[in-house]
Amino acid sequence: MFKEDYSIEKTAEILKLLGDKTRLxxxxxxxxxxxxxxxxxxxxxxxxxxxxxxxxxxxxxxxxSEERRGQWIFYSLHKANEYYPLIQQILLHLPNQEDKLLELEEKGTRVSCC
Amino acid sequence: MFKEDYSIEKTAEILKLLGDKTRLxxxxxxxxxxxxxxxxxxxxxxxxxxxxxxxxxxxxxxxxSEERRGQWIFYSLHKANEYYPLIQQILLHLPNQEDKLLELEEKGTRVSCC
DNA sequence: TTATTATATAACTATTTGCTTATATAGGTA
DNA sequence: TACCTATATAAGCAAATAGTTATATAATAA
Known part of the structure; x- marks a missing residue:
């Protein structure tokens, strides 16, 4: 009941993408x-x-993945991606970031279209 | 019974290190x-x-971590490191690499001192 | 001692990266 | 239509990266 192996090459690519504070x-x-x-x-x-x-x-x-709604393009995690199980495991170790968007809501700059 | 969160900054640093095919x-x-x-x-x-x-x-x-044995310096995973749980989770997704050193043994170029 | 081997460090280089500013594209609104 | 906003792309630049060759250090062997 365990996942397939990922290739080292592709995994290194993914981890390099996650290896940036902003993207992570x-x-x-x-x-x-x-x-x-x-x-x-x-x-x-x-x-x-x-x-x-x-x-x-x-x-x-x-x-x-992205989804356009009017002028805005909303991004979301593509959870069907082959690497999502790995990514989610990594993200689980990180502190919750929901305060970031909450702050925008309090400042009134959260985009809430549609 | 779950680990502390890692900081985003330090985790990104670790992942950047893992984001190289050779190091991974x-x-x-x-x-x-x-x-x-x-x-x-x-x-x-x-x-x-x-x-x-x-x-x-x-x-x-x-x-x-490293350990000198005669002329050679042997490296091993530092499993007491705070980030080892994360790293091990990642490594579990990767194909076994034990063939690499086995090949050296067959060629007779494996270092086996002490 | 000298020579050999294993590893580390220094200096250099080409490539990649992450940012910037300027500009293009696309949708919404007057 | 024209104008405004949101996003993408192009171009340029400074810093970081991963490799190289040359050299230094450390242990072993003759």
Whole structure:
């Protein structure tokens, strides 16, 4: 009742993606909530292109998926991904990040469209 | 009965270290066997300084420990490390690498001192 | 002592990375 | 239509990375 092995090469690629503070935090947030680009920009206090580039990498690896709602594009963890079991195990070790979006809600800058 | 959370920052650092094919394979090997620098050189077919530099990074993070035996310095996984539970979970997903040192034994280039 | 072997460190280089600013694209609204 | 907002992409740059060769250090053997 145990998973297939992952290849070392592909696993190293995935871990390199997770080996960045910003992307790792993004994934931890997305494990519980969906989030759009402009919210990430406010959370991490970096430029919008920087966030888009991180998300592009995560999407290229199949780790996140996107869904457009009006002007906004919401990202979420792609839980059907082959590597999700590994990623979830890793994320379980990390402190909850739900406060990040809660702060935006309190400031009134949470995007809540639709 | 569950572990403390790791910090996002330190976890990202650890994952960045694991996010390299050579280092990830090293750790998988060291999870089961001890291995010295010259054996890694033969396994990975890269220069000796390259191997030493990878091992230095892993040692600086506390992931491996070294033990000198004569001319050789044997490395092993530092299982008392705070991050070992995380690392072991990751390594469990990877294919067994014990064939690597077995090959050296068959070629007669396995170091077996002491 | 000298020579040999194993490992570490220094210096260099090419590549990759993560950010920035500027610009393009796409949807919503007046 | 024109304008505004959200996002993506392009281009440029400084820092980090992973390798190399050359050299230093340490243990062993002659």
């Amino acid at each position: 935090t993004m994934l931890k947030i997305l494990d519980k909530q969906t989030c759009c680009v402009c919210e990430f920009v406010e959370i991490f206090q970096v430029s919008q292109p920087s966030i888009s580039q991180h998300l592009r990498k995560l999407k290229a690896a199949g780790l996140v | 394979t090293m750790l998988k090997i060291l999870d089961k066997q001890t291995c010295c620098v010259c054996e890694f050189v033969e396994i990975f077919q890269v220069s000796q300084p390259s191997i030493s530099q990878h091992l230095r990074k892993l040692k600086a993070a506390g992931l491996v």
